[in-house]
Amino acid sequence: xxxxxxxxxxxxxxEKYKHGFVTDIEQDFAPKGLNADxxxxxxxxxxxxxxxxxxxxxxFERWLAMDEPDWAKVSFPKIDYQDSYYYAAPKTKTxxxxxxxxxxxxxxxxxxxxxxxxxxxxLAGVVGSPKYAVDAVFDSVSVVTTFKKELAQVGVIFxxxxxxxxEHPELVKRYLGTxxxxxDNYFACLNAAVFSDGSFVYVPPGVRCxxxxxxxxxxxAENSGQFERTLIIADKGAYVSYLEGCTAPMRDENQLHAAVxxxxxxxxxxxxxxxxxxxxxxxxxxxxxxxxxxxxxxxDCRGDRSKVSWTQxxxxxxxxxxxxxxxxxxxxxxxxxxxxxxxxxxxxxDTGTKMIHLGTNTRSRIISKGISAGRSSNTYRGxxxxxxxxxxxxxxxxxxxxxxxxHCAAHTVPYIEARNGQAKFEHEATTTRLSxxxxxxxxxxxxxxxEAVQLLVNGFVxxxxxxxxxxxxxxxxxxxxxxxxGSVG
Amino acid sequence: MLSVxxxxxxxxxxxxxxxxxxxVPAGEVHAxxxxxxxxxxxxxxxLTGRSGYDVTDGxxxxxxxxxxxxxxxxxAAKGVFxxxxxxxxxxxxxxxxxxxxxxxxxxxxxxxxxxxAPAFLKLARTKAAELKIDFDMLKRALxxxxxxxxxxxxxxxxxxxxxxxxxxxxxxxxxxxxDALRIVADGVxxxxxxxxxxxxxxxxxxxxxxxxxxxxxxxxGGRIVASGGPDLALELExxxxxKYARAA
Numbered sequence: 242x243x244x245x246x247x248x249x250x251x252x253x254x255x256e257k258y259k260h261g262f263v264t265d266i267e268q269d270f271a272p273k274g275l276n277a278d279x280x281x282x283x284x285x286x287x288x289x290x291x292x293x294x295x296x297x298x299x300x301f302e303r304w305l306a307m308d309e310p311d312w313a314k315v316s317f318p319k320i321d322y323q324d325s326y327y328y329a330a331p332k333t334k335t336x337x338x339x340x341x342x343x344x345x346x347x348x349x350x351x352x353x354x355x356x357x358x359x360x361x362x363x364l365a366g367v368v369g370s371p372k373y374a375v376d377a378v379f380d381s382v383s384v385v386t387t388f389k390k391e392l393a394q395v396g397v398i399f400x401x402x403x404x405x406x407x408e409h410p411e412l413v414k415r416y417l418g419t420x421x422x423x424x425d426n427y428f429a430c431l432n433a434a435v436f437s438d439g440s441f442v443y444v445p446p447g448v449r450c451x452x453x454x455x456x457x458x459x460x461x462a463e464n465s466g467q468f469e470r471t472l473i474i475a476d477k478g479a480y481v482s483y484l485e486g487c488t489a490p491m492r493d494e495n496q497l498h499a500a501v502x503x504x505x506x507x508x509x510x511x512x513x514x515x516x517x518x519x520x521x522x523x524x525x526x527x528x529x530x531x532x533x534x535x536x537x538x539x540x541d542c543r544g545d546r547s548k549v550s551w552t553q554x555x556x557x558x559x560x561x562x563x564x565x566x567x568x569x570x571x572x573x574x575x576x577x578x579x580x581x582x583x584x585x586x587x588x589x590x591d592t593g594t595k596m597i598h599l600g601t602n603t604r605s606r607i608i609s610k611g612i613s614a615g616r617s618s619n620t621y622r623g624x625x626x627x628x629x630x631x632x633x634x635x636x637x638x639x640x641x642x643x644x645x646x647x648h649c650a651a652h653t654v655p656y657i658e659a660r661n662g663q664a665k666f667e668h669e670a671t672t673t674r675l676s677x678x679x680x681x682x683x684x685x686x687x688x689x690x691x692e693a694v695q696l697l698v699n700g701f702v703x704x705x706x707x708x709x710x711x712x713x714x715x716x717x718x719x720x721x722x723x724x725x726x727g728s729v730g
Numbered sequence: 731m732l733s734v735x736x737x738x739x740x741x742x743x744x745x746x747x748x749x750x751x752x753x754v755p756a757g758e759v760h761a762x763x764x765x766x767x768x769x770x771x772x773x774x775x776x777l778t779g780r781s782g783y784d785v786t787d788g789x790x791x792x793x794x795x796x797x798x799x800x801x802x803x804x805x806a807a808k809g810v811f812x813x814x815x816x817x818x819x820x821x822x823x824x825x826x827x828x829x830x831x832x833x834x835x836x837x838x839x840x841x842x843x844x845x846x847a848p849a850f851l852k853l854a855r856t857k858a859a860e861l862k863i864d865f866d867m868l869k870r871a872l873x874x875x876x877x878x879x880x881x882x883x884x885x886x887x888x889x890x891x892x893x894x895x896x897x898x899x900x901x902x903x904x905x906x907x908x909d910a911l912r913i914v915a916d917g918v919x920x921x922x923x924x925x926x927x928x929x930x931x932x933x934x935x936x937x938x939x940x941x942x943x944x945x946x947x948x949x950x951g952g953r954i955v956a957s958g959g960p961d962l963a964l965e966l967e968x969x970x971x972x973k974y975a976r977a978a
Contacts, residue, residue: 701821
């Protein structure tokens, strides 16, 4: 079938990763390598108070004594932590700027990525479309945060982490590191020592945040790692929906992204946290390059009836290693985890969640959709546990894997611990292969091979896409299609 | 319309079609009958371009255009439709979404504008009513959990929605009770027109009581071994395929 071959060739010739460009700007770097002086350098660059520096140095000391974990089903050459830059920033003055002062090349970068940084660009969108505020993080620093004034009117604080440390030290001191302790794990500890920037959100009691908040992370500099730290606090009865997006240029060497995200949810509050992760996945054939995405994300449902919902669409990265988790401490608190993890080419993903039921009548729900194509490996790893006091805890887990082609792998590794007799856990898992019969059926009706794959895959992931905020669901759907281009044929 | 000449095709290196020739002019309905393993389904897959069915000799044209050079979706856009013997289940994709995506893909390939949502829904309601399909069923994932009869009816519904020019019905009567058979036949008959042609592949004569063919062909041993009018189907029903199977 000449025409099919042609289609496949055409698709193969498309640029697979459209965010792979580099922005050529002058940058400030810390000297290469990692030691206590680098930690001091980062802290000084950010004008941090002494307590913050002490916190970082303490973390660095602890990190030196720790070993890299090796239990995940991923493999990669040993990382040389001295062969990387731990601080890279566009060469302008530090701290968030007004838009007019931001380097036009950086603005152009975000424009290329389709992220509106000018408030009027958001407002100029479709009439009646929801507004969303953006914090743009470029390598190690936040370059701009939009809609701050409008948010401040209702008492919502949305700013870069560096700014929060300077302007809201009491909040940062009270909550930072209380969900993911400094020495929680190797990568979280490294992050605590060298974290560069990230977003900070505080929603006061009873306030429903009037717009979607989002952060776009962009790694640009060569040989540099990105270590952002995000802290979101929803005070009693508050609600906020937050989205993070990530992209990086195509580079031959691997770059480390070791972020920490902490969510704190008090009584009757709710946080909805969505991620569309599209880091550069490395060369599809050789596996060269790409981001190591080793991230710790955890929510602490401290208050009664508090609620957290994690939604993630993971399509990029050479290696993804993360488990957005919920500590269900408050009585009747609930946690949800909706995940789409797609691996193609030589990508590896080991991702899932932990639902730790501590309070009574806590509930959790896990819907995981893994898609493996090419020569990739995709593992779901999840823990559901109920403490002796978590009477009436309930969990429902559904894990579905879809295989495309003959050389990929899917694994499901559930851990279930019920330490009281009144917990009720359900686990369902399926593994299916995208069949040639289904593809032919759809093509006979008029769909091209790529359209057929897209339709079938969208059917598979629909349950999760529905959980994303509307305007991002469309983007995510496109991303799913792009990630799987050329996976059949 | 369709012209097949000296078609040879193999599956996994095994020759199935061995010099099949057939002409179906526009406006006509032809039936292909034959014993199991004669190559009936292979013919439908070769005409629609399924991979794994390799043409080794001969050819097939639709209105003079080389059909075999086109991808399956390109053939669909030219108006070739196959009602599958075993329709596939498409989890998570509502029937209406599937059909609208297919219809728009075809229209795009033909350089036509996409159908608007209201026009599509209106069309779907009309055709569903004609085929006595509960509209709510169209909002469910295509064929998932449908009975055999419902799947076949859904094939005819898709056919009615896509309005193809050359229709192939592969064992459409299997799995249908007598009422469903009548509804399906009415749906097919409604599509008969001077611009369209149909190829009805069937093992039994039963379907032909409802969809009257202009010509009947016997397919045995990978070739057409006999052709005749509607009476040939009745003869086959009485006497079986033995005579032809031996001749092949």
